[in-house]
Amino acid sequence: MSARRDDPPVDDLTVGLVLRGLRIRRTWRQRDLAARVGCSQSVVSRVESGHLGAASVDLLRRLFGALDARLELLPRWRGADLERLVDGDHAAVVAATVQGLEHAGWAVAVEVTYSVYGERGSIDVLATRSQSLAALVVEVKTELASAERIGRKLDEKARLAPKIVRDRLGWTPRVVGRLLAMPDRSRLRRTIDATPILARMFPDDGLATRRWLAAPVGDFAGRWFLSGIAPRHWRKVAVPAGPSLRAAPAAIRARAEPGQTLRPPRQPAPMPASDS
Template sequence: MTDQRFGAVIRFLRIRRRWRQQDLADRARVSQSVVSRMERGHFGSVSLDKIRAVAAALDIRVDINARWRAGDLDRMLAAGHSALHEAVARRLLHLDGWEFAPEVSFSKFGERGVIDILAWHVASTSLLVIELKTELVDFNEMLGTLDRKRRLAAEIARERGWLERAASVSVWLIVADSSTSRRRAADHATMLRAALPLDGRAIRSWLARPGSATGCLSFWSTGHAGTGTPPSALIRSTRHRIRVPPTREQARTPARPSASEAPEAP
């Protein structure tokens, strides 16, 4: 739909309700001039929030449809998600005592969704909800979705006959590694650490000996899939490396020259 046609739709629905432009502006909490510009198809200086507000006042749902001349964006995003899914599944296959099911759909208590991977440790009866993300966008929605899946996981596993009673339910958020995702995660570090205290290093120990319920955030690289790289090497830690200053004794001890710096034999 073009800008002009969208503006015509807004005007048509406003007039149908016998509203003035000011009436619509008051309901959308925008200025009358914003409504006027939108009805004329001039959206260049109008924020997306205001467009959605005016549309919502008229019961219009605004969907953004992104197109790219070089290819199908949905297919490309799905390919990235599939590659991440394959890397994680390969890792789980190498873990003793763990079983898993991919793409577990659910509809319970009015809540619907899909758990990317639901894994369970038979010996400890521990459940693990794994959420895969190719990018980080809405953190509040993401953590809310994780919490909802955590609450429903035990009942889903019991109904499927995988675990009669789960001793604990943990969540693991795995994000495709990129500088953008790491930067966004750093901007929300306090919130993420409270909900997902473990990182890529700590989750390895937990997977070997599952215990109490926990949460983890780690970044994964899928660039080495199928190259023989050990699956454990694909887990990236989210912790920053800390440089430790040398002790007083180490500072007094001269460093040994490397092989390249050693003097040649006479």
């Protein structure tokens, strides 16, 4: 049976149910909550029914604030974090990461989207080394707002990496490493030092990272500070399709998104400077 046109979306219903639950927990009536924020009881009723269009964003925040709660807006777009759209530094770190990995002999894919068993997302940089049966999942960050969120998403991506690589390239990695790549800035270094959970999540420093990239054996979770990145002044580099990829059998050819290419290693300029 199809939903009626005036039925609220599922997310709006959830917001309304949460507001109602918080109000009842306080033993308030709808008119009590309305009086505290300066609106009518009918507006509160509409919001609790999931019709958020009956109130402005400011009023919604005041309704939750009156109940000692907070309403956060989180936009989503094509399964990727929107920070990639608004953060001009992100492309710079991705480009430097790709250059360093290719110099170390890895094949690289950028913005690899996935949808596996209901889990959806995008891997900033997915590097593979078939002769070593190794894969590396790289999370690129220019801000470290939530250590818990970074760790949770990177765990998901590393867990799904064997299937992603197998579906795209036709072989299964036996080793999957994790790498947090960041611009080399004192503010980010201080954040890592002041956040023990991040240091535990990514214990390997720049030297250990370079050693693992040269010989990917065993578990690896490292942090990589990339120097020489000019904030918001990096020109986006076009990535041409390599002839070896075009000649590869269709069964193992990477299904890249438009503008994204899985490239075989090349011999670029020297590896960007990095340390721990």
